[in-house]
Amino acid sequence: MRFTRSEILGCEFDAVTQRQVLDWSREALAGRCSGWLSSVNTAILVGMKPGSFLKEFTQRSALTLADGQPIVWLSHLLGRPLPERVTGIDLVESLSRLARDQGKSVYLLGAKDEIVSKSSEHLSAKIEGLKIAGARNGYFSDSEAETVAREIRRSGADIIFVGMGAPRQELFLSKYWDTLGVRIAVPVGGSFDVLSGLRKRAPQWMQASGLEWFYRMIQEPRRLVKRYAVTNTVFTVRAVTELVAHRFRRA
Numbered sequence: 001m002r003f004t005r006s007e008i009l010g011c012e013f014d015a016v017t018q019r020q021v022l023d024w025s026r027e028a029l030a031g032r033c034s035g036w037l038s039s040v041n042t043a044i045l046v047g048m049k050p051g052s053f054l055k056e057f058t059q060r061s062a063l064t065l066a067d068g069q070p071i072v073w074l075s076h077l078l079g080r081p082l083p084e085r086v087t088g089i090d091l092v093e094s095l096s097r098l099a100r101d102q103g104k105s106v107y108l109l110g111a112k113d114e115i116v117s118k119s120s121e122h123l124s125a126k127i128e129g130l131k132i133a134g135a136r137n138g139y140f141s142d143s144e145a146e147t148v149a150r151e152i153r154r155s156g157a158d159i160i161f162v163g164m165g166a167p168r169q170e171l172f173l174s175k176y177w178d179t180l181g182v183r184i185a186v187p188v189g190g191s192f193d194v195l196s197g198l199r200k201r202a203p204q205w206m207q208a209s210g211l212e213w214f215y216r217m218i219q220e221p222r223r224l225v226k227r228y229a230v231t232n233t234v235f236t237v238r239a240v241t242e243l244v245a246h247r248f249r250r251a
């Protein structure tokens with residue numbers, strides 16, 4: 001399954017809707033394709049230097065998704081439109097429903113023990129009949145990583161959601177992809193913190209206005225103020241520069 005690709009600030013995104021991601025995933029669960037998805041937010045996008053690990057990770061991913069409303073807006077202004085934002089947290093739910101409908105199972109890896117087990121309980125309660133092959137915290141050393149990957153393989157999971165923050169989750173996936181034995185893997189950042197109820201997700205209007213980062217920042221200011229101050233500024237400067245260059249090229 002091939003989709004139109006759209007280059008935004010040096011990253012090749014797949015121009016797909018969430019529904020098309022589910023179409024691809026159905027094919028993957030049926031054994032016709034497999035791979036990891038990458039969901040790129042503005043912070044990841046601006047940190048993606050040419051030749052960097054994250055850049056290579058997205059190049060090798062089955063689908064590269066825009067997990068940021070500003071990226072979608074920019075794509076429209078540049079005339080290379082991405083249809084919509086597709087977030088990791090929304091995929092946890094929609095892919096879990098798909099897994100349940102297809103008789104497949106999911107694995108949750110990441111966050112602290114209590115958080116990942118609460119997320120697992122929340123998903124089982126919400127999606128009746130969902131098979132959860134396993135759930136494990138995301139705090140392990142490099143020397144334990146191979147054992148964790150083998151445990152996941154033994155669980156027989158078809159889909160894995162990895163919520164250990166970027167780039168830790170991407171490093172784990174790319175290094176152990178062959179060991180994991182899953183058909184689909186999705187890095188989901190801090191999604192388990194939200195699913196477990198530890199953090200709140202921004203209201204719909206804030207998500208649609210590109211302000212989800214602000215809502216996250218006020219819940220964890222000490223960790224996130226500096227991150228967003230830097231990445232939002234770099235994103236804005238690069239977006240404006242790219243738009244000016246685009247206008248000149250057209251003129």
Ligand code: UDP
Pocket residue numbers: 110111112137138139140163164165166168188189190191192193
């Ligand atoms: N985390 C983890 N292992 C670690 C460090 C972090 O599983 O060694 C988890 C952490 O508990 C939290 C998530 O990774 O649930 C942090 O995600 P963050 O908000 O940084 O991710 P982003 O959405 O910014 O990629």
